[in-house]
Amino acid sequence: MTHQTALIVDDEPDIRDLLEITLTRMGITTYTAPDLTTARALLEQHKPQLCLTDMNLPDGNGIDLVHWIQQHTPCTPVAVITAYGNMDTAIESLKAGAFDFVSKPVELPRLRELVNSALKLSEPKIQDSAEADEPGLLLGESPQIRKLRNQTRKLARSQAPVFISGESGSGKELVARMIHMQGPRADGPFIAVNCGAIPSELMESEFFGHKKGSFTGAVENKEGLFRSANGGTLFLDEVADLPLAMQVKLLRAIQEKAVRPVGDTKEVPVDIRVLSATHKNLPELVQEGSFRQDLFYRINVIELAVPPLRERAEDISLLADHILQRIAREYECAPAKLTPGAIERLQGYDFPGNVRELENILERAFTLCDEDFIDAADLHLGGGAIPGTPVSERSSDTGTSEAPAPVPEGEIDLEGFLENIERQAIEKALEATRWNKTAAAKRLGISFRALRYRLKKLGME
Structure with a gap:
């Protein structure tokens, strides 16, 4: 196992001592600095695997150090110690590139979780994925998709909440999975939930769990999505569909890193990273008053835009081949190939439903074509009979x-x-x-x- 080192930056000797004792007990060699100047010198000399910095320092602030680390030692994750309840500073540090933040007074269990997560970033598998342009789940060679893969790799090294925007069917959940798989939480659960699919009366119980007997039908204790995702990532898809009352409770759970199950009096701490997405225009909904500005501010620390399929037409051939191979495996048939005419037809199509629509088109074409080649006519993109009509609806003899x-x-x-x-x-x-x-x-x-x-x-x- 690699020898682990950390740098602690704080101008208060008592806090430096507390943090040093905690990290030393975890088997980590620590260096300490009372100011930015000393911190920069130690960072260049020792290249530690983690930096913990206070916000207020005699010769600058923690965010100055975050910016400096991003430029000079970008492989060192840095966590900022903020004043209690100062979410603005915490969010500013995450936007600057901090790995995470911890509030004063520092809770030692929370600090240990943060340190363990940060140290996982120096593990070989995470280092390797940070250097190679591996497609993973995001297939394509277009400049847009290469940029997106690069962004997901960078964001995987942070604990900042990410808001993923993009049209329906463009692959927002795949992006969230990539962020999870390439980060320090990869061994933990990835829980995806469609916020628009949960009835509003069940929402609190679904998210936070409930105690047995807390309401009619609660025949046993329920963990809830937040606790199911503990140690991993919770992906809130279609977050714009949350009712306002639930938005308040969600904001509290994210800020406090704790949930209160329905019927319980105690809050349960949770260690999760929150990623969210919607195909709707969230800033517009904030203006209209149907989405809380404070929640938007909290989940949209970093925005990641997923390009629509029509903007990366050069990826269609590769995507189509991958989809057809998968369909053939699923239905134990020989795979079908697209003719040049079919590829040209797909590349000229607008794809309002994006990659999901491409999958549906190819699945229908695969099942309806007689040969092992799919031609432009087999795609049924130009009107006519609805492809994929069930046997029961056909007029064939x-x-x-x-x-x-x-x-x-x-x-x-x-x-x-x-x-x-x-x-x-x-x-x-x-x-x-x-x-x-x-x-x-x-x-x-x-x-x-x-x-x-x-x-x-x-x-x-």
Whole structure:
């Protein structure tokens, strides 16, 4: 194991001693400095794996030191010690490039967590990922995607809250996963939650957990998303959909690094990094009053914009090949290739739904084309019949002359109802052809690959 070193910068001898004793007990060799001048000299001489600095120093402030470290020893994570409740200073230090912050009076368990996280940044796997332009989850060779990969690597080395903006389907969750995977929390959980998918009456319990018996239906203790993400990353997708009442509670949980489960009187500390995203215009919602300015200020310490697919058309061929390989593996079929005409058609398309839409287009084309090549016409981007129409909705001759299944009265599960009709039509075609899939596909008026896809999707294999 590498010998670990840290620099403590504070003009108060008592605080220097407290921090030095704490870090020495953790097996870390410490150097101390009472001012910026001494700190800079020690940083250049020893290149420590962590720097802890107070904000107010005789010859400047902690943010000056953060800026200096960013320029001269950027591999040294620096954490700033701020006055209690001074969130403005904490956020300013994170924006300047600080790894994290800790408030006075310094809580030693919190300090140890911070130190352990910072020291993980000097581990070989994190150092390696910081130097190589590995695509990871973010595929592409365009300047935009290379820049995005570079930004995620830098942000992975910080604990600052990141707000990821971008259109629907552009890959915001992938960016969040990359930040998590390349940082010191990679071994901890990554919990993604769609804020718009949780009913407002269940939101507090979902986020913070609850105690057994705290309300009707609370038959056992529940941990909640914040505690599930402890030691890792919580990704709040579609954060703009949070109701105002929940925004207040979320802000408190983020600032206090603690949650209070529903029905409990005590707060439980949590060690998480918060990443958030939305496809909506959050500054506009702040202006309208539907999103709290203080919460926006807290989660938007650093903004990361994900480019839409139409702005990186040169990546489409690579992305499409990757998607088609994955689809082929999932449905145990031979992979299909795009013809030059199909690639050209995709590169000229606007993609309002971005990468998610590209996946849907290719999945439909893969299941409906007869050959191992997908041509421009197979993409169905120019109107006409809706591609991917279920077998039950097609007018092709299935060899039966039965009337369509009657629609049940009252509320129905349309997906389930259509899948049931589809399952029946496929079963009849297979029985009529003695389970010869090629003949059954012909009878149903679809390709053999489309039948394989549907059998797998419907669990009929």
